[in-house]
Structures are given as structure tokens and as C-alpha cells.
Amino acid sequence: QLQLVESGGGSVQAGGSLRLSCVVSGYSQSTHCMGWLRQAPGKGRGGVAVINTYGSTGYSDSVKGRFNISKDNANNTLALEMNSLKAEDTAMYYCASGPSCSWSGTRLHHFEYKNWGQGTQVTVSS
Secondary structure, three states: OEEEEEEOOEEEEOOOOEEEEEEEEEOOOOOOEEEEEEEOOOOOOEEEEEEEOOOOEEEOOOOOOOEEEEEEOOOOEEEEEEOOOOHHHOEEEEEEEEOEEEEEOOEEEEEEOOEEOOOEEEEEEO
8 A cells, every 4th residue: 555645735925936745655556657636626636747657757737837846766755846836826736646647748648646645735825
């Protein structure tokens, strides 16, 4: 069973930055793709940034150029650096893993996730 624990959320003004972290422990076969999902109030949950086993990354159009995903295999951590934050970035952010993901260039198309954490809240005030 894979455990994912997020941290680093908080409140920030528009234009500011936050760094989310996720500590991964346990075992799962569904870890080829690791990424971050988000869910705003009244909206569905979707992928915003994903990184695969080979270090290739994909981003949703809404965050491309502002967010950067990275992973530290030695310490089993996943990070999301968020810059130039906007009010529409306000959401619960979840760390997730799954067996399948795809993108064109860096435009994320697909992220099939099987495991996810409890989430960390990000609130951006305008």
C-alpha cells in the first residue's frame, strides 16, 4: 500500500509563490507516473502537473510556465513549485501516483491515478 502525505499549502496573495511537498512511502506497482491533482470548490478533480519514471513532465495549460514539478528519488519526495499564483489556483491539491500518463510536448493529456493523499489547501487572494 502506498502512502502519500502532502504539506506546504497555505494562503498567499496573487502573484506570490508556494512550494508543495509530498512524502511517498510504501509500495505500489502504480508509480510510473507521479503528479499533482487539484480540486476547486464545486469542480472536479484534475491533473495539473505530472512526472514519469524517466523524468519527463507534463502540465495542464492553466499552470504551464508557472508551476514546476520535480521529484527526489533518494528521499522519496515529490514537489510542486508554484509561482505567479492566481486566484483561480485556489483549490485542494493532492499528490497522486498511477500507471499511465501522457502529454504532447509538455501539454498534459492524460493521468490515470490509483493512489492519492489527503490533500493540502492552497488559497490565493486577489
